[in-house]
Amino acid sequence: MHLPVAVIGAGPFGLSTAAHLRALGIPVRVFGDPMVSWRDHMPAGMLLKSTPAATNIDAPQRGHTLVDFCDAAGIPRLVKDDDIIPIETFIAYGDWFQQRLVPELERVRVVSVDRRGSVGPGSASVGFELKLSSGELFTARAVVVATGLSGLAHLPPELAGAAPDGPSPVGPVSHASQHHDLSRFSGKDLMVVGAGQSALETAALATEAGARVRVVVRGRGSVGFGTPPWEQPRFRPQSPFGRAWSLWALCYYPHPYRYLPAQLRHYLVRHVLGPLGAWWLRDRFEGKAEITEVARIIRADAPDRRPVLTVRTDDGRTRQLSADHVIAGTGYRVDIAAMDFLSPELCTELAVSRGTPKLGAGYCSSVPGLYFTGLPAAASYGPVMRFVCGTQFASPRLARHLAASDL
Numbered sequence: 001m002h003l004p005v006a007v008i009g010a011g012p013f014g015l016s017t018a019a020h021l022r023a024l025g026i027p028v029r030v031f032g033d034p035m036v037s038w039r040d041h042m043p044a045g046m047l048l049k050s051t052p053a054a055t056n057i058d059a060p061q062r063g064h065t066l067v068d069f070c071d072a073a074g075i076p077r078l079v080k081d082d083d084i085i086p087i088e089t090f091i092a093y094g095d096w097f098q099q100r101l102v103p104e105l106e107r108v109r110v111v112s113v114d115r116r117g118s119v120g121p122g123s124a125s126v127g128f129e130l131k132l133s134s135g136e137l138f139t140a141r142a143v144v145v146a147t148g149l150s151g152l153a154h155l156p157p158e159l160a161g162a163a164p165d166g167p168s169p170v171g172p173v174s175h176a177s178q179h180h181d182l183s184r185f186s187g188k189d190l191m192v193v194g195a196g197q198s199a200l201e202t203a204a205l206a207t208e209a210g211a212r213v214r215v216v217v218r219g220r221g222s223v224g225f226g227t228p229p230w231e232q233p234r235f236r237p238q239s240p241f242g243r244a245w246s247l248w249a250l251c252y253y254p255h256p257y258r259y260l261p262a263q264l265r266h267y268l269v270r271h272v273l274g275p276l277g278a279w280w281l282r283d284r285f286e287g288k289a290e291i292t293e294v295a296r297i298i299r300a301d302a303p304d305r306r307p308v309l310t311v312r313t314d315d316g317r318t319r320q321l322s323a324d325h326v327i328a329g330t331g332y333r334v335d336i337a338a339m340d341f342l343s344p345e346l347c348t349e350l351a352v353s354r355g356t357p358k359l360g361a362g363y364c365s366s367v368p369g370l371y372f373t374g375l376p377a378a379a380s381y382g383p384v385m386r387f388v389c390g391t392q393f394a395s396p397r398l399a400r401h402l403a404a405s406d407l
């Protein structure tokens, strides 16, 4: 059968998977806006937390690493663990990778994916029917979902009271993914909720843009920063995330991860490597943004469209905090229900665990021919799937599984 494989997504995971499938001679159609999460949903001026060695988009042939891109672009090589990658460089790397290895990318959205059904009793499934935003309908032999962060921004329920219609950059409460240019907060009082890299870097960039920033975090001492590469223990194995046995195992041996108990898998995905600021962010953050540690946020209101957080302090008192705007740096949660392009029938058929697809060998879901990679695969293959370096493990395995399957 010569039906193509549909890859939905043109971020690092979609591009890498498509490159591997093409290298195996499999016809592919790739959909999405290249590097859009990085271009539109992260702040301008951001620096990457991952080291250069952990920021390669995996390709089936040599010559497509971040260093190769630096050489091709005529910019200084980023190689050492303390070389920090500006977001603009990484976006340009992704675009370069796409133009070289996935030139046939189609900049349209996939509106729906449904099973095409079976030919007759006992016969194999004959693929998936996809509808595109261009109006085209076509049949794919298999579908790879690589939609990454799209649609998965998480707003905790306690903040939702001040954003009844959802977070919005022009309302009282927004999500960090809704901002690219933080200079609009110059001269304003801004509250940032969260203690992860996204929250802390948003806070640092906003103070540098002239905002007065208060970071609201849960628990004492919860704002922390990583250890600089030169201070990391030498006698532990090197991994793309730093020196530690646990990180080394999670990065290079994610195969057994999916056999761990579900509770442990979900816990590790959330807690390994975070929430923690990058080592280089400390000096830009400390003494510039105010930190307010609370036991919990009780609720958020927006009288006169000005957000007010009601919080419980560590000594049990209730306090109110207000600002001109609140940014929730509260991360992303995978939920199949939020992938509105998957038909209700497919969603019902998919085996899930806490909203995430349960994946088997080769990143295949319980629906034969339907694959997930990147963040939606993290509950099955571990926290490495949250990061670009996860492409190194995922993409060749997914492509080989698909090539070998009888679809």
Ligand SMILES: Cc1cc2nc3c(=O)[nH]c(=O)nc-3n(C[C@H](O)[C@H](O)[C@H](O)COP(=O)(O)OP(=O)(O)OC[C@H]3O[C@@H](n4cnc5c(N)ncnc54)[C@H](O)[C@@H]3O)c2cc1C
Residues within 6 Å of the ligand: 008, 009, 010, 011, 012, 013, 014, 015, 031, 032, 033, 034, 035, 036, 037, 038, 042, 047, 048, 049, 050, 054, 055, 108, 109, 110, 111, 146, 147, 148, 149, 150, 198, 341, 373, 374, 375, 385, 386, 387, 388, 389
């Ligand atoms: C603030 C921040 C900082 C980060 N820093 C780092 C870092 O330093 N290092 C690191 O390794 N990781 C970092 N990450 C994680 C990083 O974003 C992910 O590892 C990476 O972007 C995931 O790539 P992806 O290809 O899975 O998805 P994304 O990059 O999110 O791309 C999603 C793609 O799906 C497409 N798409 C979505 N829906 C549809 C549809 N219906 N039809 C067609 N196309 C669709 C989009 O157009 C897009 O092309 C960071 C994340 C955040 C939020």
